[in-house]
Amino acid sequence: MTETQGTATAAGEAATVETVMNYSSEDGGPIGYYFYEPEVRENFRPAGQDRRSVLVEDAWPQADRLSADVEGFEIHPFEGGFDAFENDETVRAAFYPQAVDFVKRHTGARQVVVFDHTLRRKRSQDIRTQTEVQRPVVFLAHCDFTPRSGPQRVRDIMGGEADALLARRVAFYNVWKPLYDPVEEFPLGLCDARSVPDEDFLVMHLKYRDRDGEIYTLRHSPGHRWRYFPGMAPDQALLLKTYDSETDGRARFMGHSAFDDPNSPPDRKPRQSIEIRTMAFF
Template structure:
């Protein structure tokens, strides 16, 4: 495989709050959507350096994973069989003493029509982003583990996304990872997620020519990517890692549509 030249959807740093609505906003709302700064980038093939990537340095790592599980249409099997496997995998890779799974999403190419999406079946995200912020990370711990949150938040807390193909080799819409060492705090732009009953927040990224992008072409179901999307430590290790699906110009005609699972976890040390 080889490096690819493609485009990624960054966001404009215009001094205004960026927002994304999951409902129809009032007509007088002045929108400031993400992903409007389309930039040409080179995304490097990471396979030759696969063993060197580190969650605490680059913010991502790719590891071998038993791809034998196939019951992705069976919720009970996912919970009882796959989840324990993922938890043990993350403990082994990170040294965490406790890992909690709190969300999962099956991602594939879907119509732009939002009515075709569900909470657990969504399209690949073609936006440079990181899933949590210094405020929304701890808030999520309190939402998921209210009784234990005060004690858990006194120690190190890290959110890892577990990402893999369901069955086949990823031939289209691969996932790109931005080396966390190549971005600075000022590259992270707060985006408000507007729901009818609440407002969440994540980071989107402004463009920088310093960003270094990596991907793993033709990932099989026997590999898993771990992405760090929040780390409570502020000692210089990676805290947030930008990532995005992208249109790969080398995708062959008739390629197998991408089907992947993303499992979000919080780890405690």
């Protein structure tokens, strides 16, 4: 397969594109990254070094049937009309409540807490050059949390309430949407949770000056089923599940990554998007 070759399936089936996803390998020791310069450094390997050609399917024909509890993602209209994304305080004051309402309506959660947001644009990929909110598009097959880091995040954010909240179901959802224009470059690829067995999730250690964290990266498997929503508009939003405490068979983690869409127009507008990270309590 070539890196940027567009393809189409038989009539009546969803179109696909062919691209490259950055997977990780467990060969050679633990995967990790430092967000600061330590005096003593563990010998971590970088994530995303296993580049694999994959097919990514147009998910629009199935949009009404997708579920965050099954595939790990779903898409819905988002018509709040907010467009002041350059002002962080306004985002927190006016857009966060819209995101909370969106998550509650589509999950049935009794309480939803936003704990941060990120604006994505094409920038330097060196994590150390990023600001707290402005970050580059991420070209890495990953999921934001693990069975250890999910509950720890609840403890970090909710303090004394955490133990009572963790005694019931907790799930983390990202609300992901374009800022001002339809997505014409580097759309978000979504890996159907049913196609990723537990052994394909590899822990990546994140070392901060004041704490340790971890996320999942994905090990390649030809059984992974990737999908995306080409041309997604600003009045639409994805609901992505990145952690679920339930172990009853529903989706718990969903791998995702930006990718180079070979069908992007030559005069494409640069991708600008926001993701709101929330924890939902049931």
